[in-house]
Ligand SMILES: C[C@@](CO)(OP(=O)(O)O)[C@H](O)COP(=O)(O)OP(=O)(O)OC[C@H]1O[C@@H](n2ccc(N)nc2=O)[C@H](O)[C@@H]1O
């Protein structure tokens with residue numbers, strides 16, 4: 001059995017548009033969105049343990065080990081493998097554990113799906129290392145129990161998403177570069193979804209209505225107006241970046257992005273970003289870098 005998997009990327013996503021079309025009886029919101037993978041990632045490192053214990057070996061300020069989505073994903077996978085394997089087989093060959101280290105680069109509460117992507121990478125890597133044998137569909141169902149964004153990262157492709165984000169259809173998006181600006185605030189997703197000012201009745205669109213382009217983005221992000229009102233820093237960044245293109249917030253915020261056809265256009269804008277904001281460029285990706293791990 002392979003014992004280690006190092007440098008496993010957990011890439012960020014952008015929501016190229018995000019419409020809130022309704023609300024389920026349990027309070028979760030029905031969405032339509034396009035998820036875009038970008039080449040800006042956390043990196044995770046896995047080492048198998050024989051004693052069944054799951055340990056996060058990196059400290060993430062503000063995220064205790066037991067509530068980290070990485071640790072929760074690993075424990076959920078252990079239970080799912082145990083349920084699938086059966087008691088007799090388990091007694092003969094118990095499910096291993098893992099030490100998991102992370103180089104955290106994605107800002108928390110940034111709308112880039114960092115925690116969800118970390119969880120998805122953990123499910124893919126440990127299913128492989130532990131020879132769990134769970135299919136992509138089984139992992140996606142597990143992932144949904146951890147967060148609405150997790151199934152997308154396991155899906156492995158850019159996607160048009162409906163439901164709470166779990167009903168996914170593959171979609172090819174335009175090759176482009178994004179400038180992404182972090183306004184310096186962390187926005188809890190729940191705070192935006194629970195706002196009385198959120199509109200929840202955007203008319204549903206069809207996947208074929210989604211048009212791809214770097215000049216004008218399709219639709220809008222319904223969460224943006226709420227986040228910009230509650231967090232003026234977000235409004236400031238949107239206003240600044242709109243000078244250079246069609247700027248938009250991703251997810252429930254706080255990060256704001258703008259697409260450019262050429263890398264040098266992104267570089268030019270990056271040079272002009274005021275020092276008070278952290279900014280970087282990222283390339284649009286068509287595939288999750290670990291997609292083949294699940295296919296094999
Ligand atoms: C808004 C989006 C868009 O991609 O991304 P982020 O900005 O968080 O990255 C997602 O829908 C977020 O997904 P995720 O971050 O996994 O959210 P979860 O942990 O499942 O939910 C956090 C809280 O947000 C609310 N929530 C989330 C998703 C949804 N469709 N409706 C909701 O009302 C619920 O109150 C829930 O308790």
Ligand SMILES: Nc1ncnc2c1ncn2[C@@H]1O[C@H](COP(=O)(O)OP(=O)(O)O)[C@@H](O)[C@H]1O
Nearest residue numbers: 068069107108109110111112113114115116118
């Ligand atoms: N591995 C993790 N990385 C980041 N956040 C995590 C992780 N595990 C749990 N969390 C929690 O999830 C929250 C949302 O983080 P994140 O997914 O990065 O942002 P967003 O949902 O805005 O994309 C964090 O504030 C943190 O409390």
